[in-house]
Amino acid sequence: MASLGPNIDELMQALRCLPGVGPKSAQRMTFQLLERNRDGAERLMLSLQAALQNVRHCQRCRILSETELCSRCSDPDRRQDQLCIVEMPSDVLAIEQATAYQGQYFVLNGHLSPLDGIGPETLGIPTLIRWLDSQETEEIILATNPTVEGEATAHYISELARARQIRVTRLAHGIPLGGELEYVDSTTLSHAFAGRGTV
Amino acid sequence: MASLGPNIDELMQALRCLPGVGPKSAQRMTFQLLERNRDGAERLMLSLQAALQNVRHCQRCRILSETELCSRCSDPDRRQDQLCIVEMPSDVLAIEQATAYQGQYFVLNGHLSPLDGIGPETLGIPTLIRWLDSQETEEIILATNPTVEGEATAHYISELARARQIRVTRLAHGIPLGGELEYVDSTTLSHAFAGRGTV
Missing domain, CATH: 1.10.8.420 (RecR Domain 1)
Structure with a gap:
């Protein structure tokens, strides 16, 4: 050329x-x-x-931040006993925008993927363990992606939490709002069917 | 957000x-x-x-260049009496890559669009006129885009050339190679039909 x-x-x-x-x-x-x-x-x-x-990572939750602690970690009005664990910084922004969640976040910046050399160290699991051991946490909300790697990462973290008697929750799976049954993939549909609730 | x-x-x-x-x-x-x-x-x-x-425009053909004259304008082996006029620098690259053309280029960096305030001055037409008046040119190849503005620009330049008795040519219109008749738009098809040649 x-x-x-x-x-x-x-x-x-x-x-x-x-x-x-x-x-x-x-x-x-x-x-x-x-x-x-x-x-x-x-x-x-x-x-x-x-x-x-100027951009580095928050020393506590590992999100991209221009200060040592990000604005959420340094906000005293947020609940300290709820911890939402996500894969990417964009997930934090998405949850902040969509929900009224007022707890803490922890950003893995990835998911477990041994073949790519991404183990617990890379995801900051040691920092997370120190967090869980040093501070009262009532609930861990696992908001990793519903992919194979995201589920494996969630499973790994839920074991850590269970060993410390912390309640673990996972975002609900089901049919997206505004979606049409006909176009929902079969795995999602079977999840939604099995997880049906009384109205 | x-x-x-x-x-x-x-x-x-x-x-x-x-x-x-x-x-x-x-x-x-x-x-x-x-x-x-x-x-x-x-x-x-x-x-x-x-x-x-470091990037400015070639003083002669107005293409993006890191030197006062671009590599094509300073190449003594290229024909001096053929001039291909295009809208954008990328058009020069495309023609260089696809054809064996060995003449000169002139880059308008746009097309006539009076509503957007783009007149002959902005397109470097004064420079082009000096070129045509100072140097023997045998053929001007108008390779502006086949859009309304591109055609208007081509028409404007062809008037300048005709006033100086310079032969003006235009890229052929027709069915793209590898295309299927069925999917060719009707304007192109009617052009191609009217411009049919003996084989």
Whole structure:
């Protein structure tokens, strides 16, 4: 492929580290940034610089944070005895937005996946164990994804909790609201059928 | 929506200047960059910085270039009397890749669009006129897009060329190779039918 210059090529390559960006999109983005939106390119450059410098993880719940403790962990009004465990920071945002949950979070930043070398250490399980041993926790809400790896991670953590007599709950499975029975996959439907409740 | 901090929010906003990136993708990209690929984020930041500093336009053909004249304009082996006029730098790359064309290019960096305030000045038409007046040109190949604006731009330039007795050609319209008649839109089909040739 014809090249326009090393800096332009390098920018196209660098953009491909973004999720969902292949060679064609990277080229389109490069031209957009350099041809039509240099202000946007500069803003992106500066914000990357600032974020790389200032964003680290909350020392308590491991979410991305710009302060040592994130805003939720340092909020004295939140319940201290409920702990919701999620895989990703985006899950925290989704739960905060959708529910009235007012307890604590712990972000694994992944799920158990021994084949990829992701074990309990990587997920911060030692930190979680210290948390459970040092602080009264009444309920652990396991909000990992309903995938094979997410379920395995949830099972692993529920064993830790049970050894400490902590009540463990899991998000309910069933038919999504607004969904149509006909289009729900059979595993979900069988879960929903088995878990039917009286009205 | 819950916020993780001003630097993280600013990065999410800044990513939205990329074409095709909405709020959800920007959030996904931000987490990917800060959580899993800080090296990629740093590389992107540095390459943006380098490109913003070093990339300008070729003074002759107006394509993005890191030198005063781009590699094509400074290549003495290319034909000087053929001039292909395109809308975008990516069109030059596409033609270079697909054809054996060995002439000159001129990049408009857009098309005539009076409602958006894009007139001949913005498209570098004065530069083009100086080119046509100062240098022998035998053929102008109009390779603007087959859209209403692209056709209008092509018409405008063909008038300039005709006033200077320069031969003007336009890329052929017709059925794309590998396409099926049934799925070709009716305008293209009628063009292809009217422009049929003897075999």
